[in-house]
Amino acid sequence: MSILNGPRLNFWGGIRTDVSLPNNSPTIPYDGNDDWPLFDLTTSTLAPSAESYTDDQLNNMINAPTGNYYTAGGWNHYGQHVVDMQNALISSQGIPGSINTTGDLVGQPVYLLGSVDPVTGQGPVSGPMMVDLDPTSSTTTQIFVGGLQIGGNDNIQLLIRSNTVCSSFDVAGRVLLPKKMDAPGSFHASGTFQLTFPLSSIVSWNQNSSGLRSIIQAPGATGIVLRFVMFEMCPTMTTEQLDADYAAGRYTPNPSIGRVIGTLAPAFADEPLNCQPGRQLVNQSTGNAGYADLDNTGYLSIDMVNVIPKETFRAVRDDITSPIGPNADYGTVTISAGTTTLMALEPTSRFLLDYYVYGGIVDLPLTANQLQAVRTSALAINAPGKVAGTTLQATESTYRIYADQRNVYLEDYPNGLSITLQVRYLGGAVPSTTEIGLQAIPAADPPTYKEPQYWDFLDYPDSLTVNAGQLSVSFPVTVKPGSAAQAGFVALTCTANGLDSSAYFTNFRKYAQTDFGIPQGTPITWPLMYPNVLRFHYLAFPAMSRYIPLNQPDAVMGAKNPILARTSDAYKGTTLFMPVVRSMSPCQRALLRAYLTGEPWQPPQ
Structure with missing residues (x-):
């Protein structure tokens, strides 16, 4: 099933995510106020208190050093949101019971790709976003991807072109020490992502490769699944380095860098596309x-990559390609089903050390008695030791709920959707x-936008009943009548028999339906469009303006055709859609389009 119980290719290396940070909070520290309102992130506009300041003033406020932790706008103001793997190489291949560090694909690099231009067929010219x-x-992260490649450009073993998206799961503790470092608190955490590419998206592959044949030609396979985990992430530059860079006027991007561990395997029709199947511990x-x-x-087979944490963060901040090293040593690790021991792994075992x-x-061969215990009892992973005040006790969530829908933009479902x-x-x-x-709650924890107007806009059943022997249940989700003007974010949580350990959630974003107070038929001028559409994006994502200065009318009009193209539905779902952060509502895109084309204002319905 998925990356478990079948042929697989494993890889590890480094990864880099070049995200821009000022939009992570609607406020910045300024003039003695730690929470000075800068943005309304639900509508992608400026907060009223910021509107009277010039763009230069606001940029300087965002880039101002805080003294002990990067800048008022965070650790990266100039990111382009690109994700790329760094020297991620296949390290083993095989089937359960016979995974080897030698093989025809061991040593080959693995790349995630950006999208081919859906209109011109050219590219890709950038990477995943x-x-x-x-x-x-911290739990609504997505990576939009345009494909996958194994092997260098001069020796391509596998090439896939497919526009898809994966979402973060299991955003939780992965590194124990130090308690603090010059980085966001997420340096302690990991994020797990899964992608599924249909077999029809394979452009070319080396049919002489036994490793690829075992996956692509696996009986019943419908695609290729990729699960990867990123962890030990921190900004490339320290606070001191970034402040010096900004003071010198360089404004260099400061991507987050860290480790990646991944697995490729055959995908099958009865499996989820973007979350891991199986029993959860x-x-x-x-x-x-x-x-x-x-x-x-x-x-x-047990995917244990996140079960045991790493004791300490890597010693060299920017070294993300040397051997990762073992996880924390809690002593002998025992895997059991109920009272039946299935396997004991010593700290020197290759499945722990490497x-x-x-x-x-880890693949466990089972006896008949062990097999019966696994089928009827909860699984557990335990060890006797203690590391950094933690113990190793991983227990199975006896009930588990999961689904393919993790992050949903409601504009894509004007008539609602069904979640299975x-x-x-x-x-x-x-x-x-x-x-x-079922319960709707703010998507962020703790919530930035607490008031119901920002998250209470879904219609859904209060509860569902699953009968004995039933594997799935579907239910409808629509927006509430009268909620057109609302904008915000919500998580819809689903729990089995009231057990929190079983829970799954789907995040939703809703954009506001608005005419911006502009009468229908009005010719749209720069003063009408800029504060309602581009000003937020110019300030929050200045990397865009290195291509098209978004605060200059002549530059924006001069780039009319590419802007119209890249904000159109033809590019939606690709890594080329603009803005890449999907923060521009349909009404904002319509207002921008009216400005660029000269068409009288007609708000979308």
Whole structure:
């Protein structure tokens, strides 16, 4: 199933995410006020208190050093949101019970690609794009991807072209120490992403490669699935380095850099596209998770890449390609099902010491008695030691809910959508009637936008019933009548029998329906368009203005055709859609279009 229980290619290396930070908060520290209102992130406009300041004044305020932690606008104001892997190389390949560090693809690089231009067919000219559906939340991250490549450009082993998106899961503790460093608190965390590419998206592949044949020609396979985990992430430059760079007027991008561990495997029709299937085990100290599944040959495969944390952050900040090293040593790691021991791993085991070489996946051959215990009992991973005040106790969430819909833009579903939940008990169908509770809450925790006007706009059933033997249940989601003017972010959580450990959530973003107070038929001028559309994007994402100065009317009009193209629906779903952060509402795009074309203002309905 997915990356478990079948042929796989494992890789590890470095990864870089060049995101821009000022939109992560609607406020900045300024003039003695730690929370001076700068933006309204729900509408992608300036806060009223900021409107009277000039663009130069606001840029200087965003870039002002705070004294001890980067700038008022965070650790990167000039990011382009591109994601790229750094020297990520295949390190092992094979099947459960026979994963080897030698093979025809070991040593080959793995790349995520940007999109080919959907209109011209050219490119790709940039890479995947990291986008937060809710920029104030840490659990709504997406990566828009245009394809996958194994092998260098002069020796391509596999080339896939497919526009898709993956979302972050298991954003939880992954590195224990130090308690603090010159980086955002997320340096402690990891994020897991999964992509599925259909077999039809393969452009070319080396049919002489046994590793690729085992995946692409696996019986019943419908695609290729990629699971990767990024962790040990921190900004490239320290506070001192960034402040000096800005003071010198260089304004260099400061991407976050870290480690990546990944696995490629065959995908099948009955599996989720963008989240891991299987039985979920949660580390009770860190909150991070692993996934397990039985195959039909007597192996239990467990994705343990996040189950055991790393004790300390890497010693050299910008070294993201040297060996990752082992996770924390809690002593002998015992994997069990109920009271039955399945395997004991010593700290010197290659699956602990060099876990990243094997994708963090452990394959356990089972006896008949062990097999029976796995089918009927909860799984657990334990060890006797203590590291940095934490213990290793990972227990199975007996009930688990998951779905393919993680991040949803409601503009893409004008008539609403249906969400299908997969519901499992010990990896199988529920044994008895199970109640699923649904609740809408702000997407960010703690919420930046707490008032109901920013998140209370969904219609959905309060509860669902799953009958014994049933594997899934679907339900409709629509926007509430009378909510057209609302804008914001919401998470819809689903819980089985009231157990928090079973929970799954889907995030939604809703844009406001508005005419900006501009009468229909009005010719749109720069003073009408700029404050309502481009000013926020000029200030929050100045990297865009290195191509087209968004605060200069002549430059914007001179780039009319590419702007009209890249903000059109033809580019939606690609890495080339503008703005890449998906922060411009349909009404804002319509106002921008009216300005560029000279057409009288007609707000979309």
